[in-house]
Amino acid sequence: MSFLQIDHVTKYFPSPSGDGQVCIFRDATIEIEKGEFVTVIGHSGCGKSTLLNIIAGLETPSEGGVILNGREASGPGLDRMVVFQNFALMPWMTVFENIALAVRSAYPEWSRDQITAHVRKYIALVGLKGAEDKRPVALSGGMKQRVGLARAFSIEPKVLLLDEPFAQIDALTRGVIQEELIQMWNTSRNTVFMVTHDVDEAILLSDRILLMTNGPEAWIAEMVHVTIPRPRSRETVIEHPLYYKIRNHIIHFLVRHAKHGTSDGTSQGQPTDGAPVIVTFEQDALARH
Amino acid sequence: MESINQVLSPETTGTEGAEASLVRSDLQVRSPFPAPAWWENWGKQARGGGGKQGGGTMMSQTKGNPWFISGFLLAIFLLAWHFSTLQPAFDPKELTENQLQVMEFNGDIVRTPDGSYTWNPEKEKVKGIPGPLAVLEKARTELAEAFVIKGTNDHGIAYLVFYTVSRFAGGFLAASIIAVMLGVLLGLNRVLFRAINPYIQILKPISPLAWMPLLLYTVKDPKWTAILVVFMAALWPTLATTAFGVSSLRKEYLHVAAIVQLSWFKRLFKVILPAAAPTIVNGLRISFGSALVAVVPAEMLLGELGVGYLSWIEWNNLDIAGVIFAILVVGVVGVILDSGFNKLAGLVTYQE
Known part of the structure; x- marks a missing residue:
């Protein structure tokens, strides 16, 4: 059994007109192994953030459920920490207090000194030493998300949920923080579930990329294995012969076929078993051609 | 004098632009008569710590010293007042x-x-209207006897200010505590909010003075009635804005609180109240103003000793200079209370 199982999750929202319901996505079934980095890509409105919130326990699924480590995970908890798109730092707290708020809850038995040392360690890890007593308003977007990452990693969650974490950060800083995330993740090896619409980011970071069709009634149509070996860096990953194969495949899917469901455009609906088409680009195959 | 100055202060002109241009003109122009810091900072905290720049385009870029202009306008006003009230021999x-x-x-x-x-x-x-010199003379005699109690109803001005401030503070604090607690409760519970909101909307526009006969009949004590009138004036704005502020909190704050499993108590005091603090403070500021407006007529009508009473008793004495003096005292008391409030407000609000 997988470490994190998203089991036939379906979400309905009340329709805007007030009568009946709108299906956001249907039968999302994902199995994630411990220490795996899985990313979902899809157009806006396909419900990928809703799916992430369901895993986090911040929203309830209409059907199906989430099983973490053999137990149903319902409701939010410290084992599934979210890194939010708009940072979600408390503006009235300093950097230190923002992280300490989470650490104190995660380790209630710790002494004040232990908490301080732990928080400082993670602030140093994201390179924000000296900014402990600043408030979020005094930080740039990149620095804010570093605090968000420090807060998330500091409580050492079983699952890290990244909700378009770099979407509001300028492109140059984004790359730097992506590599910092790789560094932190290499040491912690949390299981990560990320939602993004940045294809390069997904390839750089992920083991597997799930492609969602357009909503409403979206589903996970394809699952792309990122077979580029780790360790990856922004510089080397684009040199890899498979990089553009994977990238083009995903972009073709998003641009041309997200409406139809598969990258060849043949499928006209969700397969009844709900299982996505598995796409694997092998290096050997590339060599043979 | 203070009330005239207040009219010219950026707080009462109220626009973001006025403030921004004041700040900027101070940066550009070094006047030989620099305005004192308290003058420049007056009302800057009115919107929670101030510091919000920008939006200065609404007002033309004015060069010059505001301090200078204020003094000039005051001088013109005083001279006009003086000469228009001169009596021929x-x-x-x-x-x-x-x-x-x-x-x-x-x-x-x-x-x-x-x-x-x-x-x-x-x-x-x-x-006719007494001139500024007559008012000044009246002020001098009143201030000289500020701490003298001449009779049951003839207390020095310092006592009157103290009575008004304590009456105001009692009603305002009680109303604020109840309004914030109730507001948080309503803000967190949508159904309750929608159930109670119509009553708030009906009760809110009622003048606090309209309650006075009923309150006087019920509590049978003018002292408590005056405090309750202030209470009624201060209750509704804070209640309505607190409920609104709490109900429209940004979801992520609550999400973070839920993920890190904060207790109900911590969630309230570490997340909900601090997050809603700027909105709550705005409500308190409106309440503060309406309570300050209510306390003066309450004293007049109830005959309770205070600065409002002073104004009325001087009218009964047909001492118009005394009436003008009382008006100025009300203004000064208001400004002092207001700046104290802004100091406190600056402590709890934050910038996004």
Whole structure:
């Protein structure tokens, strides 16, 4: 059994007109192994953030459920920490207090000194030493998300949920923080579930990329294995012969076929078993051609 | 004098642009008569710590010292006031002896030691508006006796200010505590909010003074009635804005609180109240103003000692200079309370 199982999750929202319901996505079934980095890509409105919130326990699924480590995970908890798109730092707290708020809850038995040392360690890890007593308003977007990452990693969650974490950060800083995330993740090896619409980011970071069709009634149509070996860096990953194969495949899917469901455009609906088409680009195959 | 200054202060002009241009002009122009810091900072905290720049395009870029302009306008006003209220000296030339006797009998004029006549200084007081010098004289005598208690209803101005401030503070604090607690409760519970909101909307526009007869009849004590009138004035704005502020909190704050499993108590005091603090403080500020407005007529109507009472009793004495003095005292008390409030507000609000 997988470490994190998203089991036939379906979400309905009340329709805007007030009568009946709108299906956001249907039968999302994902199995994630411990220490795996899985990313979902899809157009806006396909419900990928809703799916992430369901895993986090911040929203309830209409059907199906989430099983973490053999137990149903319902409701939010410290084992599934979210890194939010708009940072979600408390503006009235300093950097230190923002992280300490989470650490104190995660380790209630710790002494004040232990908490301080732990928080400082993670602030140093994201390179924000000296900014402990600043408030979020005094930080740039990149620095804010570093605090968000420090807060998330500091409580050492079983699952890290990244909700378009770099979407509001300028492109140059984004790359730097992506590599910092790789560094932190290499040491912690949390299981990560990320939602993004940045294809390069997904390839750089992920083991597997799930492609969602357009909503409403979206589903996970394809699952792309990122077979580029780790360790990856922004510089080397684009040199890899498979990089553009994977990238083009995903972009073709998003641009041309997200409406139809598969990258060849043949499928006209969700397969009844709900299982996505598995796409694997092998290096050997590339060599043979 | 203070109330005139207040009219010119950026707080009461109220626009973001006014403030921004004030700040900027201070940066650009080094006047030989720099304005004191308290003048520049006046009302800057009115929107929670201030510091919000931008939006200055609404007002033309004015160069010059605001301090200078304020003083200039005040001087013009005082001179205009002084000259428009000057009384010509009594001139008996046109009048017959008989007419003079009638006027003396009526008390309009009095005989001076050297045999001529002047206007009766006692009647002068109620003839037209007293000039600034008369008000100044009145202020001097009142302030000299600030700490004197002459009789049951004749307490020095310092006592009157103290009574008004404590009456105001009692009603305002009680209303604020109840309004914030109730507001948080309503803000967190949508159904309850929608159930109670119509009543708030009906009760909110009622003038706090309209409650006075009922309150007086119920509590049978003018002291408590005055405090309750202030309470009623301060309750609704804070209640409505707190409920709104809490209900429209940004979801992520609550999400973070839920993920890190904060207890109900911590969630309230570490997340919900601090997050809603800027909105709550805005409500408190509106309440503060309406309570300050209510306390003066409450004292007048109930005859409770205070600065509002002072204004009314001077009117009963037909001492118009005293009335003007009382008005100025109300203004000064308001400004002092308001700046104290802004200091406190600056402590709890934050910038996004």
